[in-house]
Amino acid sequence: MSLPSSIDVAIIGAGAAGLGAAHALKNSGLSTIVLEARDRVGGRAHTILATPDILFDVGCGWLHSADENSFVAIAEQLNFKLDKSHPPWREQSFGEIFPPKQRAEFIKALDAFHDRAEKAATSGRDRAASLYLEPGNRWNPMIDAISTYVNGSELDSVSIIDTYAYHDSGLNWRVRQGYGALMAAYGASCPLAFNCQVTLIDHSGKSVRIETSRGTLSAGKVIVTVPTNLIADEAIRFHPALPAKVDAARGLPLGIADKVVLALDEPQALPKDGSLRGATMRTAMGAYHLRPFGQPCIEGFFGGRFAQELEDAGDGAIAAQSIDEIVSYLGSDFRRKLKPLSESRWAHDPFARGSYSHALPGHAGDRAALAAPVDGRLFFAGEATSPHFFSTAHGARDSGESAAGEVMEALAKR
Numbered sequence: 041m042s043l044p045s046s047i048d049v050a051i052i053g054a055g056a057a058g059l060g061a062a063h064a065l066k067n068s069g070l071s072t073i074v075l076e077a078r079d080r081v082g083g084r085a086h087t088i089l090a091t092p093d094i095l096f097d098v099g100c101g102w103l104h105s106a107d108e109n110s111f112v113a114i115a116e117q118l119n120f121k122l123d124k125s126h127p128p129w130r131e132q133s134f135g136e137i138f139p140p141k142q143r144a145e146f147i148k149a150l151d152a153f154h155d156r157a158e159k160a161a162t163s164g165r166d167r168a169a170s171l172y173l174e175p176g177n178r179w180n181p182m183i184d185a186i187s188t189y190v191n192g193s194e195l196d197s198v199s200i201i202d203t204y205a206y207h208d209s210g211l212n213w214r215v216r217q218g219y220g221a222l223m224a225a226y227g228a229s230c231p232l233a234f235n236c237q238v239t240l241i242d243h244s245g246k247s248v249r250i251e252t253s254r255g256t257l258s259a260g261k262v263i264v265t266v267p268t269n270l271i272a273d274e275a276i277r278f279h280p281a282l283p284a285k286v287d288a289a290r291g292l293p294l295g296i297a298d299k300v301v302l303a304l305d306e307p308q309a310l311p312k313d314g315s316l317r318g319a320t321m322r323t324a325m326g327a328y329h330l331r332p333f334g335q336p337c338i339e340g341f342f343g344g345r346f347a348q349e350l351e352d353a354g355d356g357a358i359a360a361q362s363i364d365e366i367v368s369y370l371g372s373d374f375r376r377k378l379k380p381l382s383e384s385r386w387a388h389d390p391f392a393r394g395s396y397s398h399a400l401p402g403h404a405g406d407r408a409a410l411a412a413p414v415d416g417r418l419f420f421a422g423e424a425t426s427p428h429f430f431s432t433a434h435g436a437r438d439s440g441e442s443a444a445g446e447v448m449e450a451l452a453k454r
């Protein structure tokens with residue numbers, strides 16, 4: 041879509057949050073446009089066909105808290121099929137690699153850690169979650185590994201108050217055609233301007249002036265939905281400056297989680313929707329989903345500092361690491377059976393700069409600070425602003441809808 045010279049509401053970013061805002065404003069009578077730096081919608085939701093018969097969600101894949109997830113109704117409306125089978129996260133397909141007795145000990149240690157940390161969170165002191173690991177417990181590195189998957193970060197940089205503000209109903213579903221594909225369908229009816237990178241939001245004048253890579257436009261209201269790391273790095277700037285927003289964004293950095301998909305020869309040798317993890321006593325390790333949806337592939341998941349290290353090592357490093365790990369678990373025969381297809385490098389993605397937000401210790405209040413509107417003209421959404429569903433796609437979408445509601449309220453007050 042061509043760039044208008046002026047608009048009632050400009051939405052910056054066509055991820056779940058921006059699309060949620062655009063949908064909510066559809067019948068408002070206001071002119072709106074979504075300014076998107078990429079040439080596609082979805083942001084951190086992106087489905088690719090790694091081969092004609094292997095679908096891969098490079099970003100989000102699970103509809104967390106499915107019974108409260110607003111994308112469930114959207115999927116049904118758009119005729120996307122939902123897979124409601126249970127995720128294999130707490131299971132292990134190859135008992136001998138992580139024997140049941142050891143797994144039970146690990147789960148017990150993990151649950152005990154959560155009990156301690158959750159209790160501490162209710163005390164109101166916002167400290168690092170790592171302080172609640174039992175000193176000397178042999179499972180600590182693996183408990184930390186779980187944090188790298190869930191938070192994209194090790195426990196030493198995770199706020200306990202924020203962690204336990206997250207709401208998880210325990211139900212996790214998937215979209216058979218891909219979560220990213222659902223997002224693309226959801227965005228198809230929105231007014232979008234692609235390849236339109238916003239660099240400056242000048243709110244010094246009567247209307248807000250937005251500088252983009254495709255020219256300048258003025259807007260009555262602006263909804264900013266870009267990932268926190270872009271605000272923290274001032275890749276998108278405000279004039280006058282908004283130091284409170286930059287500080288809040290810095291308190292909510294994006295952790296790193298990366299995925300890889302490997303084609304699998306002779307897939308019938310492995311269980312459909314199986315799970316594979318080693319008892320390696322390391323934080324630096326991948327977790328594997330065998331044959332997701334029965335497809336002939338294995339998906340690997342890496343998080344935290346290890347994911348950063350692998351990303352920094354260059355394209356192909358995540359696939360190489362996962363093949364080495366899988367071979368060490370299942371035998372050398374698997375080296376010839378596995379072929380790298382695709383891997384993410386979200387920290388190196390210029391318009392994401394990470395995977396999902398966590399609050400640093402002492403910064404649990406930053407989500408509300410980031411979400412707060414400025415002067416009834418600048419509004420903020422995105423997963424990091426969600427009070428209870430942060431780090432998720434549905435949390436992002438709902439936050440966009442809320443920001444659109446704030447815009448309407450501000451207009452009604454005039």
Ligand SMILES: Cc1cc2nc3c(=O)[nH]c(=O)nc-3n(C[C@H](O)[C@H](O)[C@H](O)COP(=O)(O)OP(=O)(O)OC[C@H]3O[C@@H](n4cnc5c(N)ncnc54)[C@H](O)[C@@H]3O)c2cc1C
Nearest residue numbers: 053055056057077083084100101102238422423432433436
């Ligand atoms: C590997 C991985 C696995 C995940 N797994 C899950 C999961 O299973 N379930 C789940 O619910 N969530 C998951 N997530 C998180 C989920 O994908 C995100 O929380 C959600 O998609 C974020 O949506 P958003 O709209 O806040 O941000 P984004 O999707 O990042 O959207 C922001 C948009 O702003 C654009 N943008 C950035 N800078 C500019 C600029 N200067 N000008 C214009 N546009 C700009 C970006 O290109 C992007 O399109 C995962 C994420 C990753 C990376």
